[in-house]
Structures are given as structure tokens and as C-alpha cells.
Amino acid sequence: MDLIVEYFTNMPTTHRSLLLVGGLTFFFLMENAFPFFKQDYNKWRHSGMNLFFTLTTVLVNFSMAFLLVASTLWVTDNEFGLISWLNVPLWAQVIFGLMLMDLLGAYLAHWVQHNVKWMWKFHIIHHTDQHLDTTSANRHHPGESIIRFTFTILAVFVVGAPVWLIFFYQSASLVATQFNHSNMNIPEKLDTVLAYIIATPRMHRVHHHYREPYSNTNYGNIFSFWDRIFGTFTRVDNDKLVYGLDTHMHVKEIESIWELLKIPFVPYRDRIEYDEEEKL
Numbered sequence: 001m002d003l004i005v006e007y008f009t010n011m012p013t014t015h016r017s018l019l020l021v022g023g024l025t026f027f028f029l030m031e032n033a034f035p036f037f038k039q040d041y042n043k044w045r046h047s048g049m050n051l052f053f054t055l056t057t058v059l060v061n062f063s064m065a066f067l068l069v070a071s072t073l074w075v076t077d078n079e080f081g082l083i084s085w086l087n088v089p090l091w092a093q094v095i096f097g098l099m100l101m102d103l104l105g106a107y108l109a110h111w112v113q114h115n116v117k118w119m120w121k122f123h124i125i126h127h128t129d130q131h132l133d134t135t136s137a138n139r140h141h142p143g144e145s146i147i148r149f150t151f152t153i154l155a156v157f158v159v160g161a162p163v164w165l166i167f168f169y170q171s172a173s174l175v176a177t178q179f180n181h182s183n184m185n186i187p188e189k190l191d192t193v194l195a196y197i198i199a200t201p202r203m204h205r206v207h208h209h210y211r212e213p214y215s216n217t218n219y220g221n222i223f224s225f226w227d228r229i230f231g232t233f234t235r236v237d238n239d240k241l242v243y244g245l246d247t248h249m250h251v252k253e254i255e256s257i258w259e260l261l262k263i264p265f266v267p268y269r270d271r272i273e274y275d276e277e278e279k280l
């Protein structure tokens with residue numbers, strides 16, 4: 001536990017960059033070697049667009065990092081947040097701290113974006129991807145990156161997160177999202193067992209089905225049990241899934257970065273009414 005605290009307190013920026021690039025490369029190679037869907041698409045073009053949005057995500061996070069630093073300094077100086085109030089021992093800070101950061105910074109942020117219309121319009125871009133793979137992980141509108149960042153700050157205040165916990169959480173969160181978006185074919189039994197604790201690709205793919213109610217399930221990023229606890233967990237045979245979003249299925253429309261960036265600022269399109277016959 002001390003090692004985790006020590007390493008993440010002084011985690012160099014180069015290690016953070018390495019994790020981003022290394023994780024993407026690892027899952028990219030794995031999903032090419034063992035693909036789940038053998039889709040025929042221009043992987044380089046697809047990756048190019050997703051990496052553009054990954055870059056804007058990194059830029060937003062980088063330019064707002066000072067807010068995160070100020071928040072963590074303030075909560076630790078003022079003994080604010082659950083860790084101080086409950087006098088939580090270190091081992092529990094590592095485990096429960098990570099769980100709570102994931103609940104507030106990822107699950108809640110994601111759920112709210114699906115349920116508040118103006119935030120949903122920023123999140124649409126992430127769902128327009130019709131060829132889900134590990135590069136889809138950070139395909140976020142810059143506005144969504146700001147929304148997610150705000151929820152991370154909220155989590156820092158509630159948890160009273162010290163700097164090591166933030167870096168620990170962000171590192172785990174990054175690898176988790178690259179993993180659960182990957183097109184890697186993990187044996188179904190292993191995936192089912194893992195899905196009791198962590199969000200797996202087989203689980204998160206359902207979230208990217210183009211129709212409701214499936215796109216409003218399986219929000220989890222690191223841990224899967226939030227979905228089970230809050231009743232948003234669902235299991236679907238992945239072979240039946242169709243990626244994308246019912247309101248934005250025209251390829252021409254979603255192949256342009258500019259068109260995607262504009263989505264939050266153009267009129268809202270209602271989701272298509274779900275028909276019982278479409279139950280998967």
C-alpha cells in the first residue's frame with residue numbers, strides 16, 4: 001500500500017503519457033490478434049479520428065490540471081472530505097478511495113450525461129462510433145472532457161482525495177476504459193467472472209448498441225458493481241449488437257470532425273421509440 005502511495009504521489013508526467021500510449025498500443029495489438037467482431041473498416045482512418053478526440057481530451061485535462069492540484073491541496077490542508085472525517089486507514093483509502101472516485105468521477109458523470117439533455121448532446125459523439133475498439137475509449141467532445149473533469153473535482157472534494165489517489169484513480173481509469181472499449185475477444189466464461197468486479201468489453205459493448213434501452217445500461221468504467229447496485233446492469237449476447245446511435249447513423253455525418261464538434265449546438269434529435277419486438 002505504501003508503494004502505491006509513494007509511486008503515485010510522485011508519478012512523473014512521462015509515465016502518465018507512457019500509460020496512455022502503451023495502453024492503446026497493447027490493446028490495439030491484442031484486438032488485432034484476437035478480434036471479437038471481424039469488421040471490415042478502415043482502421044487507420046477510424047483511429048485517426050478517435051485519436052484526434054483523445055488529443056483534445058488530453059489538452060483539456062492538461063489545461064485544467066491546476067484546478068485539480070488546487071482542489072487536492074485545499075482538501076488535504078483543510079482536512080475536508082470522507083477520508084479525513086472518517087479517519088480512514090491507508091489500506092482502506094486505497095481500496096474505497098478508488099471505488100468512490102470511480103463511482104462519482106465516472107459512473108455518476110456518465111449516468112448524468114445520459115439523463116440531462118444538454119450534457120447528452122456533448123456525449124453523443126462518443127456513441128456515434130460504429131466500429132468500437134480501444135481507440136474509442138477517449139473519443140470525447142472537448143465539452144464532455146470539461147464535464148467529466150468537473151465530476152472528478154467533485155469526487156476529490158467528497159472523498160477528500162490526496163494527490164496520490166487522484167493519479168492512482170486516473171491511471172486505473174485510463175487503462176480500464178481502453179480495456180472495456182477494446183474489440184478483444186476474451187473467453188466468455190472469463191469475461192463473466194471478471195464482470196462481477198470490473199467492467200469488461202463484453203459488458204461495455206452493450207452500452208454502445210445503437211438503440212435504447214441498451215445504450216442506457218452498463219455505464220461502469222473501472223468497477224462493474226455500480227451497475228448491479230443501481231440497477232443499470234444488463235447482459236446481452238454481443239453477436240446481436242449494432243454499434244452507433246439511432247439518431248446519428250448516417251456515415252457521412254459522423255465522418256467529419258467538424259460535424260461531430262457541432263452536435264451539441266444544433267437542434268436536439270429525439271431518440272427513436274423503442275419497440276418491444278426489438279428486444280435483444
Ligand SMILES: [Zn+2]
Pocket residue numbers: 110114123126127207
Ligand atoms: Zn455513454
